[in-house]
Amino acid sequence: MPNKTDKSEASTKTKNFRRQRKSKEFSRKSQMEILGLAIVVVLILVATIFIVRFLVLKTPTDYRKGFISSELASNMLNTFLKTAARDCSQLTMTELLQDCAQGRGIICDNGKDSCKYAEETAKNIFENTLDKWNMKYEFSAYTNINSPLIKLGQQCRAEKRSKLFPIPISTATMYVKLDICG
């Protein structure tokens, strides 16, 4: 027969056991709560970073670059084609290129044919402009793209601004193209 002391010992043990279990349960519960809080904090942080990065921190729009690149290729080509040759009876570059694609009948004062003269003029102009401004470009004049009559500069590897100008000739159409890289 268990006496009174044994009984109280047993009840104390049970109480302690319950308390320990309760404490463990509490500890696990609080851990879960902390984890939940941490997740919420992380989510809020991610959202804040996202908002700051994409909505609040504005990167300035480069209006000038847009304007320059849109103007440069077209202006360059239009102006070049209108330009009168110095020692070729004041013929325009368009007229010289037309002759270049149609049999090269024109010989300029310096003894060069229309193709050579137009090429040299283009080279001279681009050296004083695009090359000076450290801009990569590709200039070509062709009736058949695979065998261009004139080709200057290097092919653009990435982004480019392009201007294609068709010039009518007796047999077909010739094209003058200027790509400005970047």
Place this chain on the structure above:
Amino acid sequence: MNKKAFEVQFNWIFVLVAGAAILLFFTVVVVKQKNVSETSTKASVLKSIEAIVTGASVSTDTTNIIDMPNSNIEISCGRISVGGISRQYNNLVLFAPSLVKGDRLITQTLAFNAPYRATNLLYMTSPQLRYIIIGNSNLAKDINKTLPAELRKEFYPSMQQIQNSNNYKVRFVIFGDMMAFPKSLERMPDSDVTAVRINGDTDKGVLEFWQKNGNSWLAKGSSAYIGKASLIGAIYTDSLNAYECNIQNTFLRLNLVTKIYSEKTKKLVQKLALSSRQAECSKFYNNALAHLTRISAASSNFNKENVDDIAETSKLLAGENKNAQVYSCTLIY
């Protein structure tokens, strides 16, 4: 008072003070933020208008509808204000009513030729402003056609019963005799109902500016116009002062551009003397030089006599330019 009661009261006072501090802090932040955002909106509107003014010098014969934050734009001689923010210009050419209200702007540009292009005239108004054109002449029809379709405009060949459609401003454009003041608009503020009476043709004419005065019209003075572009300007502006300020600035530009054409023509004469290419050209250029000198003198000041002089001389100059074209001479303009 026992300690417990004091503690409870202190607690309440503490909560009150802390709460008030927090509320005050956020109120100040909100008010400041509101002011900042309002100023920023006004600044962005002003920025858009500046862009429009820049664009006007670049494009001719264009009409644009521009959406923007709802605002009141005040335009006076050489000054554009939105709220407290304003931009001052020395020689702005912007024909517009004194107040442009709403969230949309209508802009139009036309070239001012006398006979060569001296500048582009910029017009600005609101679709909430009502234009009533009354007249049966060809000029009235032409003006109605030139004004943008987006404008809140009504065209009547003769005087009609005018209804009040709650516009913040009403502008009458009258070709012919002055009409009686419409009864329906008697309740509107005096400065919001104005009229311009036009007497002339597309080349030149006289303008009379009128304003509501109770239940009748009050004459505010008269001026002149030269060419359709300046006539359209008189329709857009609602006061004689604003019109004359803009036209004076236009004349100043005409004066500068004329000096350039004079120098160019002198150069053409010199080059001809060197090459003695075409004797006829020389005659046209010398005639043109005399006309240009006359335009230059007349454009130094804007008044009716000078307007007549410029209108007449520009016709003669246009004739010389045509002659130059016929004889394959280099054109003057």
Place this chain on the structure above:
Amino acid sequence: MHANILSILDIRMNKKGQIQIGETIAVLFVFFVLITIGFVFYVKVIKGNIEAEKEELSQLKSVGVAQRVMFLPEVQCSEDNIIIDNCIDISKLDAAQKLMKENEVYYYDLFEFSDISISQIYPSDAKWSIYSRKTNDFKSRFVTNVPISLYDSTIRKHGFGILTIETLAR
């Protein structure tokens, strides 16, 4: 005995109240510190945005000046009053140069602080400086080069030129 216990309880209660108030003050302090940090961060971000907007505005001004020069009736080519785009009349340039110098205040409204020059690179070299008004007190400087056709109306031929616009923004 009873009174003694009450006084001890009262002191404890008093201490508890003080701790509570201290706690509240601490919480409020931390709250305001957080708010201040947030506000400082916000102000910095706004300042950054204003700088970005200033940069944009300077760029827009630079583009505006470039456009105004290209369409200036004082130098633009025309044929029977029909404007030729992207073309400058050489025979107007000398006069324009002189006129713009004489009327610098008038043209300041259009070009502000900038330096505008035109260089001919083909068929011969030539240079015209049509407007120049500079300031040492500038924060940004933009140089825009625009290829432009230079028309000599006396011989009716086009040359190749570059319009250089240097804009300074404060």
